[in-house]
Amino acid sequence: MNKNTKILLSEREMPRQWYNIVADMPNKPSPPLDPATRKPISPEALAAVFPMELIRQEMSAERYIDIPDEVLSLYKTFRPSPMHRALNLEKALGTKSRIYYKYEGGNYSGSHKANTAIAQAYYNKKEGIRRITTETGAGQWGSAMSFACNHFGLELLVFMVNVSFQQKPGRKIMMNTYNAKVVPSPSTMTAVGRQILEKYPDSPGSLGIAISEAMEIAVQDPYTKYSLGSVLNHVSLHQTIIGQEALLQMEKTGDYPDVIIGCFGGGSNFSGISFPFIRENIVNGKKTRFVAVEPSSCPKLTKGRFMYDFGDSAGMTPLLPMYTLGHNFIPEKIHAGGLRYHGAGVLVSQLLKDGFVEAKAKMQRECFEAGVFFARNEGILPAPESNYAIAAALDEARQADIEGTSRVILFNLSGHGHMDVTSYERFFADNLPDHEMTQEEVDKFIAGTGLQD
């Protein structure tokens, strides 16, 4: 009974740099384009939206980027995060595989989002910015950013996707507690929002719309910048602290992962745990598989198209080369609010295209089933988003057993579900719909962009 179920690092072992996978990618990602000229966008053109240091990171090809002391100091209040060996889960499954998970839900925000929130707030403050605007889906990103902004003395205005605003009122209150202002999106605060509400008064909103609204406000004032919780290169960069810690933790177990799994919305938690291990594949000949898990109702990786598309609904962002469902995509109201984004991070998109990464789509109810099974055996109640990673981890273990082999499986438990219990209530009441988007539906959304080749 006294096996080591928790693998810890000391504060001294915590990585001091973020890892930038661009340095090691055989095919570098294509550049973001200016929609007007279709030429690569200049750093200056992004300066209305982001502080210079984040733009530099967005475009950097340096392999390692130092984590500033002020960021490290806040990281240390909750990092290194623990890795667990899921012994009870293994036993309940009766699997011969060994399952590990990295737990990112132990910090103030309850999810991995704190890792980039702190960095983004810090760089904005350092460049004299006074106010940040941002979007949030499930509210994990908004909560993480609210405390980070408050800590560094920045105002924060959050556009929260309306369906999540209704499903998760607790997240709004949490953001308010950290002094942030929260507005359901689409809102009447912006031209974009008013336009959408005029056409669709009952619009549930989408991350794409919320991003448009937040950007519209940001570009109007030189002291206000915009901040994004996923998708972009610098966001994935900040999340690599997860995977770098996990590398050191796996080393302590004597195991090495055959497969690494993360749920996939814009890509930041998947990138965070995967990128340092993908480097091991590229540089040191390791053979780990990487599985990004998305909802069947939002299948950009498995059914979307790799093309240049906007990151937001209104077309205010540069054009990004990525897997997308089309920027006008309006998702079903599933409960994994963090996974309802139409696009995918540029880096993961390129890595998927090049075969370094696999993608898998799963249905909502099977994922909640997996989450409940996990909670009953491992204790921690997972965030609905994390349930997708868990379901895929169970698939891997079962598949290995069928094949008569065993795998070392590592997944990222990106957050806890203590603020998402109503979705579990619906699951128990058999009141959670399953929805699978067809290829035809996807193609229609993509045709609607007018951007496909």
Added chain:
Amino acid sequence: MNKNTKILLSEREMPRQWYNIVADMPNKPSPPLDPATRKPISPEALAAVFPMELIRQEMSAERYIDIPDEVLSLYKTFRPSPMHRALNLEKALGTKSRIYYKYEGGNYSGSHKANTAIAQAYYNKKEGIRRITTETGAGQWGSAMSFACNHFGLELLVFMVNVSFQQKPGRKIMMNTYNAKVVPSPSTMTAVGRQILEKYPDSPGSLGIAISEAMEIAVQDPYTKYSLGSVLNHVSLHQTIIGQEALLQMEKTGDYPDVIIGCFGGGSNFSGISFPFIRENIVNGKKTRFVAVEPSSCPKLTKGRFMYDFGDSAGMTPLLPMYTLGHNFIPEKIHAGGLRYHGAGVLVSQLLKDGFVEAKAKMQRECFEAGVFFARNEGILPAPESNYAIAAALDEARQADIEGTSRVILFNLSGHGHMDVTSYERFFADNLPDHEMTQEEVDKFIAGTGLQD
């Protein structure tokens, strides 16, 4: 900026024994009495309710009791818990004092209750018990026990105080997720419940009533036992893992606490952090002060009477020598559901009587104010119960500054508030009532017991 804000222990440093303060108390606590005979109750008389090993622990005078491997193994999935230096809070206060907190909210249940839940479920299982009944106030205890029972293959039936059942539906769902059955109390399932509902159809319930209901079910079946989340000696015993870890952690800081603070409901989290340090006062001549903080609306320690009283409303428990408001006490509907119990643990009661411990009552709104101040500076959103400890810690820091000195302050952050955000919403809407019980009201409840001398 790189000061050590988090003080960690390795798994190897985790204590392997619980500490029993009875061994070191100059005045031993008086024994529980059989209500019929007014004679000390025999272990056998308790056997209908508790498994023998817990009865043995309840009556033990051994200084240290080994933690079983099966319990240690689950402890290790979330222990040792971190201690934090509250540097940002100190800075915001502008205090010269040094403030530390032990954080017990990082485990699956979100509070310290897991420490005793696991032990109690284990001992019951070991003695062949099949089902447990228990009460819960805020739901932290019920959640902790639900997973623990599920882990060890025991059924669990939870009587949840009705006002909390209404205020915190999320906790019920969480318990259901771990396979527990949850009933709002008073209920029609028991004679006690039916009797109360007949007289008071709108009864908000109380911990005392919920205990009576749980016990009524337990005594009817030899394979069902009852389990209590606070108050009793064996519960406090299990919580001493907190204080023993804190002793080792304080040693690493080079500081030693001048004052230790815990919120106070039945006493388990306060006992947990305090008892190992009280031993240092008794045995090694340390001079730490210990402050138990209760709501002004439930002031058993500051206005209650030290006397023999029942632990439950219906008078099914032995008579316990403790500070009490009378077992018929019906508390105001304040949001710290875990602090609304009429009595106080026997050990803390004796220690308070003997001057080893101080007590302090505080109003609800001031405590939420302190909790919000804490969240904005330290990140973690506290449970409403924990806010009482925070408010008293701020008092200590301010008082030291007024006196021109500095104190080393340690408090127990017993849980996170992610499932209690609606109470914060009410606080922000200025919709949280303050209530101070008068001595006259207390005396009336006590007279109602017919038990005072």
